[in-house]
Amino acid sequence: MTISEPSISVEDMSVERGGHVALTGITFEVGPGTLMGILGPNGAGKSTLFEAIAGLLPVAHGSLTVRGIERNGALAYVPQRDSINWRFPATIQDVVMMGRGNNIGWFRRPSGQDREMVRSCLERVNLWDERTALVDRLSGGQRQRVFIARALAQEASIILMDEAFSGVDVAAQEDIIVVLQSLRDEGKIVIISTHDLTNIAERFDRILCINHHMCAYGPPEEAFTPEVLEELFGSHGLEFTHHHVDPHNQDEHEGHLH
Amino acid sequence: MIPDIAELFVEPLRYDFMQRALIVSILVGVMCPVIGAYVVARGRAFMGDALAHSVLPGMGIGLLATGTALIAAVPTGVAIALLMGFISRRTGSSEDTSIGIVFAGMFALGLVMLSSPFYINTFLELRNTQAPNIEDLLIGEILGVSTGEVYLSLGLALLVIAGLYVFHRHLVYTTFDPVGAEVVGIKVRFVEYILLALLALVIVISIQAAGIVLVMAMLITPAATGFLLARRFVGVMVIGAVIGVLSAIVGMYLSFHANMPTGPIMALVATAMFGLAALKGEWTKRSAD
Numbered sequence: 001m002t003i004s005e006p007s008i009s010v011e012d013m014s015v016e017r018g019g020h021v022a023l024t025g026i027t028f029e030v031g032p033g034t035l036m037g038i039l040g041p042n043g044a045g046k047s048t049l050f051e052a053i054a055g056l057l058p059v060a061h062g063s064l065t066v067r068g069i070e071r072n073g074a075l076a077y078v079p080q081r082d083s084i085n086w087r088f089p090a091t092i093q094d095v096v097m098m099g100r101g102n103n104i105g106w107f108r109r110p111s112g113q114d115r116e117m118v119r120s121c122l123e124r125v126n127l128w129d130e131r132t133a134l135v136d137r138l139s140g141g142q143r144q145r146v147f148i149a150r151a152l153a154q155e156a157s158i159i160l161m162d163e164a165f166s167g168v169d170v171a172a173q174e175d176i177i178v179v180l181q182s183l184r185d186e187g188k189i190v191i192i193s194t195h196d197l198t199n200i201a202e203r204f205d206r207i208l209c210i211n212h213h214m215c216a217y218g219p220p221e222e223a224f225t226p227e228v229l230e231e232l233f234g235s236h237g238l239e240f241t242h243h244h245v246d247p248h249n250q251d252e253h254e255g256h257l258h
Numbered sequence: 259m260i261p262d263i264a265e266l267f268v269e270p271l272r273y274d275f276m277q278r279a280l281i282v283s284i285l286v287g288v289m290c291p292v293i294g295a296y297v298v299a300r301g302r303a304f305m306g307d308a309l310a311h312s313v314l315p316g317m318g319i320g321l322l323a324t325g326t327a328l329i330a331a332v333p334t335g336v337a338i339a340l341l342m343g344f345i346s347r348r349t350g351s352s353e354d355t356s357i358g359i360v361f362a363g364m365f366a367l368g369l370v371m372l373s374s375p376f377y378i379n380t381f382l383e384l385r386n387t388q389a390p391n392i393e394d395l396l397i398g399e400i401l402g403v404s405t406g407e408v409y410l411s412l413g414l415a416l417l418v419i420a421g422l423y424v425f426h427r428h429l430v431y432t433t434f435d436p437v438g439a440e441v442v443g444i445k446v447r448f449v450e451y452i453l454l455a456l457l458a459l460v461i462v463i464s465i466q467a468a469g470i471v472l473v474m475a476m477l478i479t480p481a482a483t484g485f486l487l488a489r490r491f492v493g494v495m496v497i498g499a500v501i502g503v504l505s506a507i508v509g510m511y512l513s514f515h516a517n518m519p520t521g522p523i524m525a526l527v528a529t530a531m532f533g534l535a536a537l538k539g540e541w542t543k544r545s546a547d
Contacts, residue, residue, distance in 0.1 A: 054441045072443035079437040088299050088434045089491050098431050101442065134489065154442060 005032045006068030006157040006189045008053060013062035015045070015052045021060070021212075022048040028208055028217045030191075032068075032157075035184040037204040037220075038193040041233055044211045046193035050077065050160045053191075068157050073099070076151030078144070078161040086136040092146050093131040096121055099153030121152040125179055141172025148179055158189045165194050177203050270514045278408050279400040279467075279510060279520070285415045286464045286476055287506035291498025292422065293460050294481030295491065296453060299433050303478050304354060305342075308361035309454065310461045310473045312338045314368025314395065317462065321390050322381055328410050328462055335458020338364060339451060365470075398469030398521030400510070411463045421456045429453060430491065467506065468521040475525030476502060479532050486535040501531050 007030065014024040023045040030036055040046050051057040052064060054077045069075040076099075099121075100114040110118075122128040125145040130138075135146055144164055151159045159180075165173050177200060180190045184205070192204075201207060207223040209215040215231045216223040270276040297306050316334025317327035324330075338360060345356035371377050372392050381389035394402065403411075422429070428449045431439040440446045464473045484498035509524030516523075 056437070056440060075441060077438050077441040079435065083437050084435050085299070085301075085433060087301070088430075089485070089489060089494065090430075090434055091490065094430075094490070095434070098427075098434070098438075101427055101431060101444075150438075 004067045004070070005187070006074075007031045007066075008158070008189065009063075009065045011063045013052070013064050014060045015048050015057055016060045017048050017057065023052075023210065023212060024061075025213045026062075026208075026210065027214060028206075030189055030206060032187040032189060033184055034189050034205050035180055035203070036189070036191045036206040036208065037197055037201065038191060038208045038210065039195070039197050039201075039232065040193075040210040040215075041195055044195075044232070046195075046210065047080065047162055049210065050162050050191075050193060053158075053160060066158070073101075073154035074156055075158045076147075076154055076156035076160070078147040078151065078159070078164065080163045081140075081143070081167065090135050091132050092122065092127055092135060092138070092149075093118060095135055095146050096149045096153050099150040101154070118149075118153055121149040124152060125149045126175070139172065140167035141169065141175060144168060144172075144176055145179065148176070148183075152183075156188070159183065159191070161190070161192045163194060164192045165196065165200075173200060266515065267511070270511065275401050275403075276510075276514065278403050278405060280507070281408050282400060282403050282411050282463070283467055283506035283510050283520075283524070284503055285411055286467045287480075287503035288499045289415050289418055289460045290464055290473075290476035291480040291484060291502040292495050293418065293453075293457055294477040295484060295494045295498055296422075296429055296433060297457065298478060298481045298485060299491070299494075303474070305357055305454075306457060306461070306477050307474050308342075308357045309335055309338060309458055310465065310470050310477075311361050311368075312364035313458060313462060313465075314365055314470060315371055317395065317465070318368055318372050318377065318390070322377070322384060325385060326404075326407055326410060327395075327465070328407065328414060330462075332455050332458055335461070336451060336455050338458075339454040394469070395465065396469050396471050397519055398465065398467050398472065400467040400520045403466055407466065411466070414459050414463055418456050418459050421452065425449060425452055468524055472521045472525040475528050476505070479525075479528040480505060483528075483532045483535045486532075486539050501528065505531065 009029045010026050013026045015022055015026075026049065038046050038049065048057060052059060053066060054075060055066075066075070096118045097110055097114065100110060100117060119128060122131055125148050127142065127145055127149060130142070135143060138146065144161070147161070148159070164176065168176065180192070181203070183190055197204075197207070201220045201224055204220055206218065207220050208217045209223055209228050209232055211232050216225070216228040271280065294306070297303060313330070313334045316330040316337075320327045320330030320334075342353070342356050342360045345351065345359060346353050349356070351359075369392065372390065372395075378389040381387075391399075428439070428444050431442075431444055432446050432449050436446050439449075461473055461477070464476055468476050480501040481494065481498040483501050484494035484496075488494045488497045505524050505528035508527045510520055512518070512527070513520040513523045
C-alpha cells in the first residue's frame with residue numbers, strides 16, 4: 001500500500017448534526033506542511049468540522065477528501081477536555097503507549113521498539129522526566145503535550161486538536177506552538193481549533209474563520225480583517241483586534257472572549 | 259488453642275458442598291473486581307446493576323431448559339444491552355432512563371415468570387425437581403452449587419479472562435478517550451458490547467454466590483476500593499481482586515460458623531473494606547494538609 005502525502009480538500013461542504021445543519025458552505029484546501037488555525041466562537045461548528053474530517057460525521061452536501069490516511073492512526077484527533085475520562089488512572093506513559101496500539105498485535109504486549117518510540121515522543125514534548133505522573137494531575141498545557149506525543153507515537157500525518165488552548169496559559173501555548181511548528185516542518189498537517197487566537201494568529205500558516213458558515217480563509221493577515229472578526233464575535237471582535245496581553249500577567253489572559 | 263483456630267478453617271472444608279462453594283467464591287472474588295474495574299472507570303455501575311436484574315428471565319429459561327442458569331447469560335446479556343441502546347436511540351430518552359426501563363421491566367418479567375404456576379409445573383415435569391426458589395436467586399445460594407456448575411464457572415471464568423486479555427488495550431483506549439479511539443479505527447460500540455457480554459457472564463457466575471441484589475457488592479465495591487488504594491489501572495484490578503477474594507472467603511467462613519446467608523455477609527465484608535480504605539484516604543489527606 002502506498003501512502004500518499006497528507007492533504008485535505010473541502011468543497012462547498014455542509015455537515016448536519018442531530019438533524020440540523022451545523023456547518024454550511026465550507027471550502028478550503030490544505031497540503032502537507034501546514035499549521036492551520038480554525039477560529040470561531042463557541043458553538044460555531046468547529047468540533048463538527050473536525051468530526052467530519054475525522055470521518056465521525058457524514059458530509060451532507062458538497063465534498064470532503066482527506067488523503068494520506070490510508071493507515072489506521074495516520075489521523076490523530078485530540079478531543080476537547082470534556083470528552084476525556086479523567087477518572088481513568090493513566091500515567092503520561094500509558095496514554096502515549098495507546099498511540100502504539102495499531103502496531104501491537106492482538107495477543108502481544110508492547111515491544112522494546114514501542115517503548116523506545118514512546119520515549120522519543122515524550123522527549124520531543126519535554127515530558128520524559130514526568131512520564132510516571134498521572135494525567136489528571138497535569139496542567140492544561142502538559143495535557144495537550146501528552147496528546148501531541150500520543151499523535152507522534154501513532155505516526156500521524158494529520159493532527160486535529162479541538163480547543164487546544166482552553167485552560168492553557170500563554171507561556172504554555174508558546175511551548176505547544178513551537179512543537180507543532182516543528183511537526184509542520186516535517187510535512188504534517190496540524191489543525192487547531194480555538195475561540196481565541198490573541199497574539200498567536202500570526203504563528204499559523206492558514207486561518208479558517210467559521211461561524212456556522214465560512215467567514216474567511218487564508219493567511220492570517222488576509223483572513224483576520226475587522227469585518228471578519230465582527231462577523232465572528234460581534235462588536236467584541238473589534239476590541240479583539242486591539243487586544244494586547246501583558247506578558248507578566250498571563251493568568252488573566254485565559255478565558256476571555258467566551 | 260491453636261488447633262482449635264485451625265479447626266475453624268479446616269472443618270468447613272470437610273464438606274464437599276463447602277469445597278465447591280469455596281472454589282466458586284474465589285472465582286467470583288477475582289472475576290468481579292477485574293471486570294468491575296472497567297465498569298467503575300466507565301461510570302457504568304448502574305448498567306451493571308441493571309444487567310444483574312435483567313438477566314432474571316434468561317436465567318429462568320436457562321434453568322428450565324438446561325438445568326443451569328449459566329448458559330443463558332451471554333445471549334440474555336447481549337440482548338438486554340442491545341435493547342437498552344435501541345430504546346435510547348428510538349425514543350430519544352437518556353441512556354440511564356432506557357436502562358431503568360429495561361431493568362425494571364425485565365426484572366418484573368423474571369419474577370412473574372418464576373412464580374407462575376405454569377413455570378413451576380413445567381419445571382417439575384421437565385427437570386423432575388422443584389423450580390428454583392426466587393429468594394435463592396435474589397440473595398444467592400452458594401452452598402447449593404453443583405460439581406457441574408463449578409466446572410462450568412471455571413470454564414466461563416477462563417473465557418472472561420481471555421476476553422479481557424485480548425481486548426484490554428481497546429477497553430482501556432475506549433474508556434479513557436472514546437472519540438480518539440474511534441478516530442484510530444477502534445470499533446467503540448463493538449468493544450462496548452464485548453464488555454457487556456463478558457459482564458453478563460461474570461454476573462451470572464456471581465449470582466450463584468452473591469445473588470442478583472448483592473452482586474454489585476462484588477462487582478463495584480472491591481474495584482472502587484482498588485481505585486482508592488492503587489495508582490494505576492492494573493493495580494486497581496490486583497487490589498480489587500485481593501479484596502474480592504478476601505471478602506468472599508471471610509464471608510463464607512463467617513456465614514458457615516454463624517449460620518447466616520453467605521451473599522449478604524460477603525457484601526458486608528466488602529463494604530467494610532471500602533469504608534476502611536476511604537478512612538485511610540481521608541486520614542492521609544488530613545495529615546498531608
